Amino acid sequence: MIDIHSHVLFGIDDGAPDLETSVQMCLDAYENGCDTLVLTPHFINYKNISDFAEERDRRIRILSNTLEKENIPLKLVAGAEIFLNDKIFYADSLDELTINNSRYVLCEMPLGPFNTKHVLLWLDELLDRGYTPILAHPERYVMLHEDYDLVDEILDRPILLQVNIDSLRGKNGIAPQEMAIDLICRGFASLMASDAHDTVFRHTRLNEKLDDMPDEITEDIIQSCLQINPQKILSDEKIL
Secondary structure (H helix, E strand, C coil): CEECCECCCCCCCCCCCCHHHHHHHHHHHHHCCCCEEEECCEECCHHHHHHHHHHHHHHHHHHHHHHHHCCCCCEEEECCEEECCHHHHHCCCCHHHCHHHCCEEEEECCCCCCCHHHHHHHHHHHHHCCCEEEEECHHHCHHHHHCHHHHHHHHCCCCEEEEEHHHHCCCCCHHHHHHHHHHHHCCCCCEEECCECCCCCCCCCHHHHHCCCCCCCCHHHHHHHHHHHHHHHHCCCCCC
């Protein structure tokens, strides 16, 4: 399986605080059916894209070398989770933030209230630049629960949706679970991921999470959302 969204990389955001935790999260992932882990640390400072990418890549090299020494054959792939705001209009190229140097860029919106018109402008800016946005955990945004017209307008665009596995399990509440299941089962969301931040509550143990799936989430859906479609992203192939 391919985990397309994680915060396993140490000391760079609110995920793994140190190398030891990163290694444990990687071991947990590998022992629970994950062969490829996409490292997507939070990105917010549009003035320092290159600095962020350089530091991310340096830490990936350290983690990769450590995994090799520990005989953990987990493939690591670089990416980022871009926080969308108006600064994106003045940003330089986002190529260094894409997943595996592809056209795909993982992005997130504010979890709290925001101007709903702005989000469409942010997403259109990415599309106009030639990127394919992957909107992380749409089921967690309060505004999408309150404004279904905005959901429709997002779905009208060639944008991918990635739901969190923990949301499908009901770990983020009933409303996010219902929306996540609906998006997956109706084919609107084509990816699921751990969005892992730690070794206990938001962990990387995919098989453990999948043992706790609602009946609506079939093996075919899991295969499509955790293997087939993520592999297309890594290969820079079209999904939509």
